[in-house]
Amino acid sequence: MSEIETLSALRVRELRKKFQDVIAIDNIELDIRAGECFGLLGPNGAGKTTTIEICEGLTEPDSGDVQVLGRRWATDASALRQRLGIQLQDTQLSDKLTVVETLKLFRSFFKQGPTPSEVIALVQLEEKRDARVVTLSGGQKQRLALACALVGGPELLFLDEPTTGLDPQARRQVWDLIEEFRRGGRTILLTTHYMEEAERLCDRVAIMDHGKVISRGTPRELIDELGRRGVPLTLTEVRTRSATLEDVFVSLTGRHLRDE
Amino acid sequence: MSETSSVGHPLIQLILVRIREFTREPEAVFWTIFFPIVLTAGLGIAFRNRPADVLQVVTPSATIAQALRQEPSLNVQELSEQAARDALRIGKAVLLVEPGVAGLIVYRYDDTNPDGRTARMLADRAVQRARGRVDPVASSDSLVREAGSRYIDFVVPGLVGLGIMSNTLWGVGFSIVDSRRRKLIKRLMATPMSRTHYLLSHLFWRMMVLVVEVGVPVGFGSLAFGVPVRGRLIDLIVICVVTSLTFSALALLIASRARTIEGVSGLMNLAQVPMWIFSGVFFSAERFPGAVQPLIRLLPLTAVIDALRAHMLQGAGLLQLAPQLGTLAAWLVGSFTVALKLFRWR
Numbered sequence: 001m002s003e004i005e006t007l008s009a010l011r012v013r014e015l016r017k018k019f020q021d022v023i024a025i026d027n028i029e030l031d032i033r034a035g036e037c038f039g040l041l042g043p044n045g046a047g048k049t050t051t052i053e054i055c056e057g058l059t060e061p062d063s064g065d066v067q068v069l070g071r072r073w074a075t076d077a078s079a080l081r082q083r084l085g086i087q088l089q090d091t092q093l094s095d096k097l098t099v100v101e102t103l104k105l106f107r108s109f110f111k112q113g114p115t116p117s118e119v120i121a122l123v124q125l126e127e128k129r130d131a132r133v134v135t136l137s138g139g140q141k142q143r144l145a146l147a148c149a150l151v152g153g154p155e156l157l158f159l160d161e162p163t164t165g166l167d168p169q170a171r172r173q174v175w176d177l178i179e180e181f182r183r184g185g186r187t188i189l190l191t192t193h194y195m196e197e198a199e200r201l202c203d204r205v206a207i208m209d210h211g212k213v214i215s216r217g218t219p220r221e222l223i224d225e226l227g228r229r230g231v232p233l234t235l236t237e238v239r240t241r242s243a244t245l246e247d248v249f250v251s252l253t254g255r256h257l258r259d260e
Numbered sequence: 261m262s263e264t265s266s267v268g269h270p271l272i273q274l275i276l277v278r279i280r281e282f283t284r285e286p287e288a289v290f291w292t293i294f295f296p297i298v299l300t301a302g303l304g305i306a307f308r309n310r311p312a313d314v315l316q317v318v319t320p321s322a323t324i325a326q327a328l329r330q331e332p333s334l335n336v337q338e339l340s341e342q343a344a345r346d347a348l349r350i351g352k353a354v355l356l357v358e359p360g361v362a363g364l365i366v367y368r369y370d371d372t373n374p375d376g377r378t379a380r381m382l383a384d385r386a387v388q389r390a391r392g393r394v395d396p397v398a399s400s401d402s403l404v405r406e407a408g409s410r411y412i413d414f415v416v417p418g419l420v421g422l423g424i425m426s427n428t429l430w431g432v433g434f435s436i437v438d439s440r441r442r443k444l445i446k447r448l449m450a451t452p453m454s455r456t457h458y459l460l461s462h463l464f465w466r467m468m469v470l471v472v473e474v475g476v477p478v479g480f481g482s483l484a485f486g487v488p489v490r491g492r493l494i495d496l497i498v499i500c501v502v503t504s505l506t507f508s509a510l511a512l513l514i515a516s517r518a519r520t521i522e523g524v525s526g527l528m529n530l531a532q533v534p535m536w537i538f539s540g541v542f543f544s545a546e547r548f549p550g551a552v553q554p555l556i557r558l559l560p561l562t563a564v565i566d567a568l569r570a571h572m573l574q575g576a577g578l579l580q581l582a583p584q585l586g587t588l589a590a591w592l593v594g595s596f597t598v599a600l601k602l603f604r605w606r
Binding site: 101 | 270276277280426439442443444450
């Protein structure tokens, strides 16, 4: 195995997926290095969730090749599951279980990992340890979902819109958690449509639209490139602030509204 | 000590989830434990075998009244002609005995009412004896009021079968569809959880509930009404375990695709209504025409109830119940195989 392959956490080639007549994924290629945080950006319906769920082994692609931690789903599914942490976009955990019961359940599926109590401390839910899930706030539920993804001690973490619907404080708490995980030298693939989130967390991003990757690089590179092309900022925007990843995003994907 | 051993085996954890989700839902506990008691008690009281009824008879004639009073099973009331007719019309009396022309006697009653027919026979016997009729053969009565042949004895095995069916179908079906709706099944599939463990947790949990589902109506029926359990206990356990597994498999099949509670409810009713009607829970399935009998015998609930009645009332052993257990086994294997193929794991 070459050095590049050992350092690759996720390698996606020529990935395609159609739902009925809609092309959800059109020839996606991704390379995510071990230890980096990679962001998949794009408007609603761009194909982010389909892409990440194919990488998670939850959706079958029509064609293409996916290697996760150097392995493939078709041959190594059960070994791979032990090494991944996954947070789906809108899972509702069982209302009647408590926080610690939920984590004991998820922990029981994994051969190794932190104890439920350690994960509860990590996501700062100690006070809610014996509270039922139904009583948790949105931010607390999201931290519990993250705890469920972390309880197997994953090498690679998949987060699908981890902060959607959270208030600013709760969002910052989740960011702190992601950065903490990242500092442990482990890899993250996340999807988001908050540019601020991508700028703060991600080493590199890919911007998707209509099932294709339309731009990729570090947030800084994308912003600089926008500056060189010198296009879409209006006069007032240029006067009052410098360009952000948000400007890149809007310039690439257009200003019209997107529906799901 | 490793962390894995402190959180326990995944199957144990999954069964704990089943237990917690059930016991933390007070309604579910009520329907499983108290409802069978209420139903059994209600039916037992409504259909209890009363001491042979005294029938209400009216007549406007003092002579006839005197003759009728010789019959202890009749309660005779002497009323004016009009009042007597009114009493018959509103059902206060089941028979009106009137003197007709030329010494004849006229009985007025509703011949579709069994009480009316009985009263007429008793009244006629009393009248004829009063006029001097002598019976050619002497007879005497020996009364049989044995446990095992009453309605309550018939209905308790039916309620046990019905209880296992509806609790299992709703319990397993709702739980699975609710988890699918919450995308919880998909989330679990994203962990290394084994699908077998997930399905087994439902089956094992139903086995635990079975103790209550069978114990409550059988125990209550036995204590309150003396309903017999004549077969061996181990055989009863085998019948009930096979029943529970069969309906769990059927529940997995019914819930294999549905994404909404509304969708699965429709399918549940579609599966259950024919069995409520045809499987002989409250009255014997043999009342239906001969042409449909083979189809009725194929329904799993018919097999369960037939087996339970034969076991509890006649003391039948497993060997005699082979046809019913065979029918259940076929449903079990068939439903489980198809359910595994169709099951939507996301």
